[in-house]
Structures are given as structure tokens and as C-alpha cells.
Amino acid sequence: MSRLEAEQLGIRIGEIKVCSHLDLRINAGENWAILGRNGVGKTTLLHTLAGLRRPASGTVKLDGRPLTSLSRRSIARRIGVLLQDHQDAFPASVMETVLIGRHPYLGPLQWEGASDYAAATGALRDVGLEGMESRSIATLSGGERRRLGIATLLAQDPQLLLLDEPTNHMDLHHQILILDLLAQRTRDAAKSMLLVLHELNLALRYCDHFLLLYGAGETLQGTAETVLTQPNLERLYDHPLQALQGPGGTVWLPR
Amino acid sequence: MRPLALFTSLFLLSTLSILYSMASGSMPIGWHDLLSAIQGDGHGLASRVLIDLRWPRTAAAYVTGALLALAGGLMQVLLRNPLADPYVLGISGGAAVAALLMMLLGMGGIWLQGAAFTGALLSMLLVFGLSHGRGSWNISRLLLTGVVVAAGWGAAIGFLLALSPEQDLRGMLFWLMGDLSSSTLPVGGFIVLLAGLLMAVASGRSLNLLAHGELVAVSLGVSIKPLRQLIYVLASLLTAAAVTSAGTVGFVGLIVPHMLRLRGVRDHRILLPAAALLGGSLLVIADTLARTVLAPRQLPVGILTALIGVPVFLYLLYQGRERYGRDG
Numbered sequence: 001m002s003r004l005e006a007e008q009l010g011i012r013i014g015e016i017k018v019c020s021h022l023d024l025r026i027n028a029g030e031n032w033a034i035l036g037r038n039g040v041g042k043t044t045l046l047h048t049l050a051g052l053r054r055p056a057s058g059t060v061k062l063d064g065r066p067l068t069s070l071s072r073r074s075i076a077r078r079i080g081v082l083l084q085d086h087q088d089a090f091p092a093s094v095m096e097t098v099l100i101g102r103h104p105y106l107g108p109l110q111w112e113g114a115s116d117y118a119a120a121t122g123a124l125r126d127v128g129l130e131g132m133e134s135r136s137i138a139t140l141s142g143g144e145r146r147r148l149g150i151a152t153l154l155a156q157d158p159q160l161l162l163l164d165e166p167t168n169h170m171d172l173h174h175q176i177l178i179l180d181l182l183a184q185r186t187r188d189a190a191k192s193m194l195l196v197l198h199e200l201n202l203a204l205r206y207c208d209h210f211l212l213l214y215g216a217g218e219t220l221q222g223t224a225e226t227v228l229t230q231p232n233l234e235r236l237y238d239h240p241l242q243a244l245q246g247p248g249g250t251v252w253l254p255r
Numbered sequence: 256m257r258p259l260a261l262f263t264s265l266f267l268l269s270t271l272s273i274l275y276s277m278a279s280g281s282m283p284i285g286w287h288d289l290l291s292a293i294q295g296d297g298h299g300l301a302s303r304v305l306i307d308l309r310w311p312r313t314a315a316a317y318v319t320g321a322l323l324a325l326a327g328g329l330m331q332v333l334l335r336n337p338l339a340d341p342y343v344l345g346i347s348g349g350a351a352v353a354a355l356l357m358m359l360l361g362m363g364g365i366w367l368q369g370a371a372f373t374g375a376l377l378s379m380l381l382v383f384g385l386s387h388g389r390g391s392w393n394i395s396r397l398l399l400t401g402v403v404v405a406a407g408w409g410a411a412i413g414f415l416l417a418l419s420p421e422q423d424l425r426g427m428l429f430w431l432m433g434d435l436s437s438s439t440l441p442v443g444g445f446i447v448l449l450a451g452l453l454m455a456v457a458s459g460r461s462l463n464l465l466a467h468g469e470l471v472a473v474s475l476g477v478s479i480k481p482l483r484q485l486i487y488v489l490a491s492l493l494t495a496a497a498v499t500s501a502g503t504v505g506f507v508g509l510i511v512p513h514m515l516r517l518r519g520v521r522d523h524r525i526l527l528p529a530a531a532l533l534g535g536s537l538l539v540i541a542d543t544l545a546r547t548v549l550a551p552r553q554l555p556v557g558i559l560t561a562l563i564g565v566p567v568f569l570y571l572l573y574q575g576r577e578r579y580g581r582d583g
Contacts (some may be wrong), residue, residue, distance in 0.1 A: 052470055066301030087468040089335035092521045104476040108457060109522075157473070239286050 001064045002027050002191050003160055004049060010057035011041060011048055017217035018044055023059070024221065026160065031186050032194040033203035035236060036213035042196045043084055043164055045213070049194065050081045050162050061161075062227035076104035082149050082167055084196075093140035096175040097148055098123055101155030107117040117156075126181055128174070142169030146158075150178055161185075167202065170224065175199075179206050200252050204228065212236050258525050261518075265532040268573040269317070272536040275315040276543040277305055280450045281550055293481025315438035316556070317535035318445050319501040320511075324534025326493035327508025328527050333486045334398050340509035341494040344401030348408025350498040351462055354537055355415045355427050363437070368499045373388030375495030378404065383487065392480065393467070397487070433541050433557035447496040451489055458482060459524030466523075506560040510568045512527050517571040537563065 002025035011018040018041030026032055037139075046220050049060055049066040060067045062078060066074045080101075097111050098120040106112065124130050127147040139147060146169050153161060160181065169173040183206050185191045197203040203210070212220040214236060219233040220227050233252065234241050240255040278284050288301035334343070341347070353374025357367045386392060388402040416427060428543035429436075454464075462481050464472040473479050497504070511534040512526060520526050541559035548554070 047470075050474060052473055071476075072473060072478050076474060079474075081470070081474040083468070083470055083474075085333075087471075088466065090332070090337065090516060090521060092276075092463070093464065093519075096463065096521060097467070100467065100471075100475060103460060103464060106460065108460075122551045248492035 002061075003063060004194075005061040005064075006049065006058065007061065008058040009048070009055050009060065011044055012056045013041055013044055016041065016215075018213065019219050020057075020217045022219055024049075024075055025192060026209075027161070028190045028192055029186060030192050030209055031183060031207040032192075032209045032211060033207040034194065034196045034211045034213060035200065035203060035213065036249060037237060040213040040215040042213055044161050046164050046194070048079075050076050050079055052081070073104050074154070078159070079161050080153040080156045080161045082161070082163040082166055084168070086145050086149060091136040093133065094124070094129060094135050094137060094140070095120060095133040095149060097137055098151050098155050100134050101152040104156065119155045119157070120151075122216060123151040124148075124156055127151045135253055143174060146170055147174060147178065150182075155179075159191055161191070163193060164196045165198065166218065167197070167199065175202065182206075200233070200255055203251070204250065205248065248250075261525065261529055265536070266537045269539075272539040272543075273492060276316070276539045277309050279547050280304070280309060287500055299417025299427045305580050308443060311440040312435055312438050312542070313445070313457065313539055315441045315500050316435050316539045318441040318448055319435070319497045319535075320507050320541075321425070321439075321495045321531035321535035322444060322448050322451070322497035322506040323504060323538070324511035324530040325448070325455060325527055326490045326497065327534075328512035328523070328530045329455060329462075329486050329490040329493070330508070331512055332466055332523060333483060333490065334394060335468075336468065337397070337513065338509075340505075341490065341497065341504075342503060342508070343405065344382050344397070344491070345408055346375045346382075346491050346494045346504045347498050347500070348405045348412065349381070350375035350495065351503060352408055352411045352415065353377075354430055354498075354502070355412060355419070358423055358427055358430070358507055359415060359419055361481050363469035371502075372499040373496050375491070375498060378408065378493040379488070392483070394483070429555045430502035432555035433560070434555050435501050436546070436553055438500050441500050444496045444500050447492055448531065448575070451493045452531060454489055455527040456487065456524050456554065458485065459527060462486070462523040462527075463521075468579055480548050501556070504538065504558070504560060505557045506564045507538055511537060514568060514571055517574070 004026040006022055006024040007054065009022040009024070010020040016073060028252065036042050044053065048055050051060065062070060062075065067075060086202050099116060102112055102116040127150050129144065129147055129151060137148065140148065146166070150166065164180065170178065172200065179202060182193055184194055195203065195207065206223060210221065210224060212227060214220070220232065230241060230243060242255050244251045244253060260385055274289065277289060282301070282304055284305065285299050288305065292302040302327045323341055330339040330341055330343060331337060350371040353370040354367055357370040382397070382401045382404050385404070386397040412431070416424065419427060451464045453496040461472065464475055464477050465482070469479055512530045515529050515533065520529055538556065538560065541563055542556045545554045545556040
């Protein structure tokens with residue numbers, strides 16, 4: 001049984017077709033990347049897989065059960081979502097913001113306990129935000145806010161992470177630090193993740209499975225060897241590319 | 256600020272403001288009279304003034320301020336908008352039109368209060384129904400529907416004021432600016448306040464999530480639609496109870512939650528009850544000033560809430576600019 005499974009999934013945004021009859025299986029220990037041009041519906045697909053949006057047709061199953069039959073709370077214990085943007089209406093502190101990751105594990109009138117604070121503190125240390133616990137999130141830089149979003153997901157500790165452009169606003173060092181951290185989670189704890197990424201080379205470095213959205217409902221999926229060919233990628237981005245063989249594998253450069 | 260210190264100081268402020276209100280007025284009353292009235296063994300004129308006149312009005316001011324501040328805090332997080340106040344969705348407008356109609360008909364007392372409460376509830380149902388439309392219930396549609404309905408009530412209020420005989424105008428304006436002079440012991444308001452506080456604190460953690468955005472809240476396990484409907488109905492009932500006892504007192508519902516946020520209180524489980532205590536104290540102080548500064552003349556309390564609130568709020572905003580601003 002796959003961890004997350006889409007069956008005959010059809011998604012439309014108004015007149016735009018994102019996918020139709022898409023079958024997708026994400027298993028434990030797999031890292032997936034969704035690739036595609038702006039506006040083909042990568043974010044919409046991610047939201048649908050997370051249960052934040054209803055598909056036009058088909059079903060999404062989590063551990064074999066349709067998302068629609070599960071409570072929000074039980075989904076939140078197993079799927080964590082990083083949205084493309086953070087929309088904070090009122091400034092909370094850094095610690096308060098990490099702690100929201102513990103929400104699915106707490107009863108309605110229960111307050112965060114020592115174990116929740118321990119999880120939050122650990123998550124902040126992992127993303128390099130220790131010592132900032134009492135800062136207001138309104139004072140954080142874009143990259144710091146992004147790492148705080150990742151820390152909230154680490155405190156939530158779900159089996160599957162769905163991340164919409166996780167490296168947005170991050171400097172080079174932190175892009176690698178965060179993706180290393182997430183990949184290690186997949187490797188060591190048999191977690192899974194699905195990333196929307198615009199950095200093709202980062203996707204290649206961290207992911208083992210790829211879903212290409214061409215637009216107009218056309219999709220292609222598979223491993224790097226099977227789908228990341230030059231013709232496929234050039235058509236995907238509508239731009240000529242060049243492959244360079246580096247010490248860590250293939251690197252794609254725009255021509 | 257630590258919750259214990261915060262609540263200790265707010266309870267202290269509440270007690271002091273109530274004692275100040277009870278001791279102030281055209282008939283000077285000493286601590287001795289206050290004590291004997293509290294113990295229930297005073298039979299003199301001072302005790303009668305305290306028990307029959309000042310206590311109901313002070314209690315009404317406190318409960319009204321608490322209701323408004325709690326409703327304001329809830330509306331702000333529901334609409335995810337720092338400019339929201341209890342009146343933004345037209346609840347007070349509906350109450351005002353009904354109340355002014357009663358005044359025009361020469362009715363007062365229980366009729367006036369009943370009409371205000373009914374008008375508020377009608378407005379709540381109207382906005383709720385219209386904002387549902389045929390599609391999904393979303394927050395920008397609720398906000399726009401509410402603002403437009405409020406504008407409609409505003410026109411109706413203007414129309415009624417234009418039609419009213421001159422001798423009624425003063426009473427109407429006082430009601431519109433908030434007036435506690437004819438208030439009675441706020442038993443109903445107190446019950447609504449307690450129930451509202453319990454529900455607000457119980458949904459506080461979900462509201463903390465909602466402040467980070469609707470999708471964040473949903474992805475962390477919040478059932479958003481029932482939560483929003485609960486908060487909308489709750490904030491509306493709190494507002495309806497407040498305008499029923501005091502007319503449309505402005506400013507308390509807008510600034511009290513922000514005063515606390517500026518002091519670093521952001522967890523809604525603490526912010527909302529703290530807002531109730533602070534709002535109550537503020538309105539008691541404002542009402543005491545409203546009936547004493549120009550005595551024997553009385554001012555509408557809404558003028559005083561703004562007179563006290565504006566400088567205090569601007570000072571806090573200036574002090575807290577590093578905590579509130581995006582880039583310090």
C-alpha cells in the first residue's frame with residue numbers, strides 16, 4: 001500500500017486543465033519533485049494532494065483511505081504542508097509559530113506541554129533559528145521566515161511532507177542545509193516528501209522521482225533516468241538546455 | 256508579559272476602576288460608605304446611591320466594555336484584519352435603526368433594548384445569509400457583505416435622524432455615541448459574556464492558527480468552516496448584547512485587543528480574556544469621567560473612550576513600533 005495515492009485524478013482551474021486521469025503513488029522513503037512552467041498548476045496539484053482542495057474527478061488516498069473520509073486532524077498528523085507564501089495577519093513570536101505544528105496532537109483544551117516545547121526547540125535548532133524564540137515573526141527576513149515554516153513542519157513531524165517551493169528566499173547555504181535535513185529525514189526515518197521546485201539541479205540532487213506537468217493535462221512521471229531527458233526537459237521549460245557532467249552527477253544549464 | 260503578571264495587573268486595574276467609579280459622582284462617598292455598602296449593612300443615603308444608582312451603571316459599563324473588547328478581538332482574527340471592530344459587519348447598524356425607530360415612537364426602557372437586540376440579530380442573519388450566496392462562504396465575501404449592509408444601515412440612520420423631531424435628536428445622538436445613563440444591572444450581558452469567554456478560550460489555539468492563514472489552519476487540522484461560523488455568531492451575539500445595554504460605544508472593540516498585542520500578548524487563549532478585563536476597566540473609567548468631568552452635565556461615553564484611547568494607543572504604537580512593524 002502506498003503512503004499517498006492518487007487515482008484517476010482530474011484537476012481544473014477554471015478553464016485550465018492541470019491533469020486528467022493522473023495515477024500517482026508516493027511510497028515510504030521516496031522524494032518526489034513536481035516540475036513545470038509557471039501557471040501549469042503545480043501548486044494546485046499540491047493542494048489537492050494535501051486535501052486542501054477538492055479534485056474535479058478521481059480520489060486521493062492516504063494509507064489506503066480516501067482523504068474525504070478522514071478528519072482534518074488525522075490528516076494533519078500524517079501530512080505536513082508548506083505553502084508558497086506566509087500570510088501572517090498578526091505578529092506571533094517565533095516560538096509560538098513553531099508550536100502551532102503541535103496542534104494536531106493536542107486536545108481542544110490542552111496546552112502545550114514539555115514534550116511539545118522540546119519538539120519545537122529541537123526543530124528551531126535544526127533550521128538554525130535557535131536563540132530567536134522570543135522574536136516577533138514580523139522582524140524576520142524572508143529566508144528566516146521560510147526556515148521557520150520548515151521548523152513548524154519538523155515539530156509537526158508527519159510521515160509525508162508536501163512542500164511548495166521550500167527554498168524560496170533562502171540563501172545558498174540554507175537551501176542546501178534545509179534540503180539535506182529533509183532528505184535525511186526521508187532516508188533515516190522512512191518518511192516521504194513531494195517538492196515543487198524551480199531549481200532543476202536541486203531537484204536532481206535530492207529527488208528520486210519526478211512528475212512533469214506540461215500543461216493542458218499532459219503529465220509524465222518516473223525516475224531521473226527515464227524522464228529527465230534533454231528533449232523532455234527542453235519541451236517542459238520551453239528553453240534549450242545543456243547537460244554538464246559534474247562530480248556529483250548531471251547538471252543542467254540553460255543555453 | 257507573563258500571563259500571571261498580566262492577569263494580576265488586569266484584575267487589579269478592574270478592581271480599582273470599579274472602586275473609582277463607585278466613589279465618584281455628585282454625592283461624595285468615602286471608603287467607609289463603600290465598605291459598609293459592600294458588606295450589606297449600610298442603610299443610609301450613601302448606600303442607597305451606591306446600590307441603586309452607581310453599582311448598576313458601573314456593572315453595565317464593565318460588562319459592555321468587556322463584551323466589546325472580546326467581540327473586537329474575535330472579529331479581527333475572524334476577518335484577519337487589524338482594522339476590524341465589532342461594528343464592521345453592520346450589527347450595530349441594525350441595532351441602531353431599530354433603537355431609533357423605538358425612540359421615534361416614544362418607546363424606551365425594555366422596548367428600546369429589545370428592539371436593539373432584535374435589530375442586531377436580524378442584521379447578523381441578513382449578512383450571514385447574503386454572504387453565503389450560492390458558492391462557498393469566504394471571508395472577503397463576508398467582509399464586503401457586512402460593510403455594504405453597514406453602509407445601508409448608515410443611510411437608514413441618517414434618514415431617521417432627518418425625520419425626527421428636534422427634541423428627540425439629543426437622545427438619539429447619545430445612543431449612537433454610546434450612553435450608559437439609562438442602564439440597568441446587566442444580567443443578560445454578563446451571562447453572554449461568560450459563555451463567550453469560555454468558547455473564545457476553548458477555540459483560542461485554533462484562532463492562533465487562523466491568524467497565520469486559512470490554509471495553514473486547515474493543513475494543521477482545523478475544521479475551518481464550523482470554526483468561522485462559531486466565531487461569527489459569537490462575536491455578533493457579544494456585540495448585540497453590548498449595544499443593547501449602552502448603544503454604540505466606539506473605539507473599545509478596535510483598540511483594546513491591539514493594546515495587548517502591542518504589549519506582546521498574541522496567544523488568543525490569553526489575549527481574548529485579557530481584552531475582556533481591559534475593555535471593561537477602560538469603559539468604567541471612561542463612563543465615570545463622562546458623568547463627572549462636566550457635572551452635572553453628562554457626556555456620551557463614546558467621546559471619552561476615544562479621548563482616552565487615542566493618546567494611550569498612539570503612545571503604545573510608538574513604544575512598540577519595533578515589535579509591530581515589518582522592519583523595525
